[in-house]
Amino acid sequence: MFGALLYxxxxxxxxxxxxxxxxxxxxxxxVGAIVGAGYFYLMFFRRLAAGRPSVHDQGYHGPVTVPxxxxxxxxxxxxxxxxxxxxxxxxxxxQRAGLTFSEAEIAFLFPAPVRRRTLIWYKLINSQIAxxxxxxxxxxxxxxxxxxGGSALTHGIGWWFILAxxxxxFMGASFAMTRLMDNGITPWRRRSAVLGLVALVALVTLxxxxxxxxxxxAADLESYRTAAAYLNTLxxxxxxxxxxxxxxxxxxxxxxxxTPAFLTALGPALLVFALHYxxxxxxxxxxxxxxxxxxxxxAAKIAAVREGNWRAASGAIKARAPAFRLASTGRPxxxxxxxxxxxxxxxxxxxxxxxxxxxxxxxxLWIDVFPGYRGxxxxxxxxxxxxxxxxxxxxxxxxxxxxxxxxxNTDILKTYPLRGWQVMLGEILTPVAILSSILWLALLILLLxxxxxxxxxxxxxxxxxxxxxxxxVVPVLCALQLLVPNAAALLFPxxxxxxxxxxxxxxxxxxxxxxxxxxxxxxxxxxxxPAAGGAALFIFITQHWIGLPAAVAVAxxxxxxxxxxxxxxxxxxxxxxxxxxxxxAELRP
Amino acid sequence: MIxxxxxxxxxxxFTAVRELSFTVxxxxxxxxxxxxxxxxTTTLRCLAGIIPATAGAVRIAGQDLTADPVAAKRxxxxxxxxxxxxxxxxxxQHLAFVARIYGVAxxxxxxxxxxxxxxxxxKADQLPGELSRGMKQKLAIACGLLHSPAVMFFDEPLTxxxxxxxxxxxxxILKRARAGAxxxxxxxxxxxxxxxxxxxxxxxxxxxxxxxxxxxxxxxFANGEANVSLEEIxxxxxxxxxx
Numbered sequence: 001m002f003g004a005l006l007y008x009x010x011x012x013x014x015x016x017x018x019x020x021x022x023x024x025x026x027x028x029x030x031v032g033a034i035v036g037a038g039y040f041y042l043m044f045f046r047r048l049a050a051g052r053p054s055v056h057d058q059g060y061h062g063p064v065t066v067p068x069x070x071x072x073x074x075x076x077x078x079x080x081x082x083x084x085x086x087x088x089x090x091x092x093x094x095q096r097a098g099l100t101f102s103e104a105e106i107a108f109l110f111p112a113p114v115r116r117r118t119l120i121w122y123k124l125i126n127s128q129i130a131x132x133x134x135x136x137x138x139x140x141x142x143x144x145x146x147x148x149g150g151s152a153l154t155h156g157i158g159w160w161f162i163l164a165x166x167x168x169x170f171m172g173a174s175f176a177m178t179r180l181m182d183n184g185i186t187p188w189r190r191r192s193a194v195l196g197l198v199a200l201v202a203l204v205t206l207x208x209x210x211x212x213x214x215x216x217x218a219a220d221l222e223s224y225r226t227a228a229a230y231l232n233t234l235x236x237x238x239x240x241x242x243x244x245x246x247x248x249x250x251x252x253x254x255x256x257x258x259t260p261a262f263l264t265a266l267g268p269a270l271l272v273f274a275l276h277y278x279x280x281x282x283x284x285x286x287x288x289x290x291x292x293x294x295x296x297x298x299a300a301k302i303a304a305v306r307e308g309n310w311r312a313a314s315g316a317i318k319a320r321a322p323a324f325r326l327a328s329t330g331r332p333x334x335x336x337x338x339x340x341x342x343x344x345x346x347x348x349x350x351x352x353x354x355x356x357x358x359x360x361x362x363x364x365l366w367i368d369v370f371p372g373y374r375g376x377x378x379x380x381x382x383x384x385x386x387x388x389x390x391x392x393x394x395x396x397x398x399x400x401x402x403x404x405x406x407x408x409n410t411d412i413l414k415t416y417p418l419r420g421w422q423v424m425l426g427e428i429l430t431p432v433a434i435l436s437s438i439l440w441l442a443l444l445i446l447l448l449x450x451x452x453x454x455x456x457x458x459x460x461x462x463x464x465x466x467x468x469x470x471x472x473v474v475p476v477l478c479a480l481q482l483l484v485p486n487a488a489a490l491l492f493p494x495x496x497x498x499x500x501x502x503x504x505x506x507x508x509x510x511x512x513x514x515x516x517x518x519x520x521x522x523x524x525x526x527x528x529x530p531a532a533g534g535a536a537l538f539i540f541i542t543q544h545w546i547g548l549p550a551a552v553a554v555a556x557x558x559x560x561x562x563x564x565x566x567x568x569x570x571x572x573x574x575x576x577x578x579x580x581x582x583x584x585a586e587l588r589p
Numbered sequence: 590m591i592x593x594x595x596x597x598x599x600x601x602x603f604t605a606v607r608e609l610s611f612t613v614x615x616x617x618x619x620x621x622x623x624x625x626x627x628x629x630t631t632t633l634r635c636l637a638g639i640i641p642a643t644a645g646a647v648r649i650a651g652q653d654l655t656a657d658p659v660a661a662k663r664x665x666x667x668x669x670x671x672x673x674x675x676x677x678x679x680x681x682q683h684l685a686f687v688a689r690i691y692g693v694a695x696x697x698x699x700x701x702x703x704x705x706x707x708x709x710x711x712k713a714d715q716l717p718g719e720l721s722r723g724m725k726q727k728l729a730i731a732c733g734l735l736h737s738p739a740v741m742f743f744d745e746p747l748t749x750x751x752x753x754x755x756x757x758x759x760x761x762i763l764k765r766a767r768a769g770a771x772x773x774x775x776x777x778x779x780x781x782x783x784x785x786x787x788x789x790x791x792x793x794x795x796x797x798x799x800x801x802x803x804x805x806x807x808x809x810f811a812n813g814e815a816n817v818s819l820e821e822i823x824x825x826x827x828x829x830x831x832x
Binding site: 320328334338339414415416 | 637638640659663666667714
């Protein structure tokens with residue numbers, strides 16, 4: 001039986017890898033893989049291969065920069081964190097033990113003549129693949145944290161020990177808690193018992209420390225070395241070292257500064273791992289019912305995720321009151337705005353926008369009156385700048401309440417008595433409204449808080465004109481930006497569909513996402529060039545005749561007209577494409 | 590009324606529908622039948638304006654679907670085999686949305702009796718995720734019927750329904766046809782066609798094998814035998830294979 005299960009696991013793994021390799025024949029995956037691999041090489045592999053420290057660790061010059069006494073403190077702290085995680089694992093769960101199987105595994109393995117112990121063993125083998133992968137990725141991303149000493153290999157193995165032991169512990173704990181439930185001990189009684197035990201241990205430890213230790217003096221907090229020394233004394237006094245010892249065994253290989261220390265740490269870590277393994281395999285409790293329920297839930301989640309519906313996957317969909325009352329007659333595009341607003345957080349409402357604007361206005365004027373609080377102005381303007389930049393560049397990727405969310409409903413949308421451009425216009429209205437609202441609020445903050453005292457020509461009236469000029473620019477600019485991802489969904493629906501499916505993993509998917517973000521940036525820059533160039537030229541030529549404020553106001557009008565023309569052209573083209581669009585043919589492999 | 594002349598649909602080199610011509614008059618129910626891959630769904634999707642035909646003409650209630658798709662679509666409703674609904678809209682909100690799209694004034698007065706007829710009035714404030722498969726189907730039907738379409742297309746309308754749901758769906762289709770609607774439906778369930786359809790069109794590999802009233806088509810393939818079932822007619826007409 002072990003052979004059959006091992007065959008299932010290894011064959012599935014091999015076929016997954018083969019299908020990943022095979023799909024590289026498609027240019028979109030091949031290019032994605034090349035870009036993704038390049039990104040990984042430049043960001044992580046290069047410095048790992050060169051043995052150089054992370055860019056974040058610029059002070060690191062030798063094999064170990066963390067002093068030994070600090071290393072032992074870090075070891076104790078790591079153990080403490082592990083202990084807290086393990087304790088939470090005994091407090092939080094309220095369900096029976098349910099191992100995660102796929103629906104196919106349940107259909108084939110549960111009715112098969114397989115012992116429970118064998119199924120547990122199969123799950124352990126399954127989880128090893130994910131654990132090893134996670135350990136490798138963490139090691140890569142952290143650049144092996146060379147300042148701790150050790151090497152990429154010892155850190156990778158160290159991560160594996162931590163994750164694998166935690167996995168075993170949680171599995172064993174879930175079995176033990178199920179047995180407690182079978183014996184009539186409810187989750188609340190168990191929680192009370194665990195919390196009581198934790199409180200008792202904490203009290204004893206505190207009492208011990210109170211007797212032996214003094215409170216930290218100012219000298220203890222002078223530098224990180226003195227603070228670490230005090231912390232070290234704290235963690236190595238009284239019963240704490242004994243309490244932390246098993247957890248220290250587990251994190252020991254990770255914190256080993258060199259090979260001999262690593263080899264020495266391996267023994268205790270292996271012992272803890274082996275004890276957990278025996279504990280789990282000997283814990284035979286009925287997990288089938290919970291596993292089936294878990295697998296059904298998981299299958300529903302996977303189906304929702306594959307459709308790009310993350311809110312449905314998280315089970316967070318709730319019926320909401322609409323943002324406004326939709327009349328039965330009128331422009332049909334407004335119906336899309338109404339519909340798509342229902343899929344957003346209730347925060348995105350006109351009332352909220354007005355209330356926030358009022359708060360900002362009152363706050364901004366108040367700060368202006370009290371010069372003592374000018375520091376707040378700098379903080380507010382920095383926040384507004386960040387908010388505006390983030391919304392402008394990443395907003396269209398995040399606010400997806402448009403055609404991207406309705407891609408799978410295309411057949412229904414196409415039966416509506418609307419022209420293609422009407423559907424596309426209606427679809428982008430919601431993200432335009434959301435992003436514009438955020439940008440308008442950021443603009444208001446900037447108008448109220450930014451004072452360029454050194455720029456004499458930037459008079460308050462000019463500042464106001466620029467601010468007011470940007471108000472109509474914002475929604476057309478957002479609309480222009482949103483045309484790009486919506487065009488991608490229409491022109492490359494298979495790609496957009498894969499991109500929406502965030503459960504799709506792999507280096508090629510990372511590469512595809514990077515290409516898309518870069519592509520969007522280039523398209524927007526090209527689309528903005530005529531409007532921005534024209535406006536700059538107009539202001540340059542006319543400012544001396546009609547004055548700078550008037551030149552800026554007219555130029556802003558020109559920018560709006562130019563961008564609106566581009567948006568209209570884009571919508572018309574997308575509408576034409578939409579009318580000829582056949583999703584079933586496009587998604588055909 | 591539906592008038593189809595020389596309808597062709599190609600996907601690259603593959604022809605899914607070949608030179609299809611037929612007419613369905615108000616009050617008639619046409620059943621599209623054929624083996625898997627015969628082109629039934631593609632034909633329905635072309636007729637509903639979901640996908641453009643490669644060649645040929647389709648007139649829906651007198652409106653040319655290619656020249657004036659908006660006017661033609663105003664007169665039709667398409668019911669897919671799998672109800673496609675918006676996750677975030679309740680039953681009532683679905684109807685409000687559809688009413689605005691089709692410009693149905695005072696839709697509340699029409700929506701309530703429709704919900705009651707379809708027995709989902711008590712679910713009016715629930716989301717699709719809270720509805721059973723049958724209830725979702727009913728909601729999709731309510732959305733399609735709200736604007737009182739003159740032409741209706743059903744793609745496998747009985748998929749996933751329980752026996753009571755099947756009975757109600759059949760009654761509903763017949764009721765609309767008797768009221769003057771033109772109905773085209775595709776199904777593998779031949780007994781449904783026998784009970785509901787006045788006409789039948791048999792497709793194979795995108796080509797029309799036969800069409801006409803049930804009696805006409807039966808007579809053509811019965812070879813003089815009496816009481817030959819539609820299933821037997823279907824097997825004889827299609828040669829008993831998909832290819």
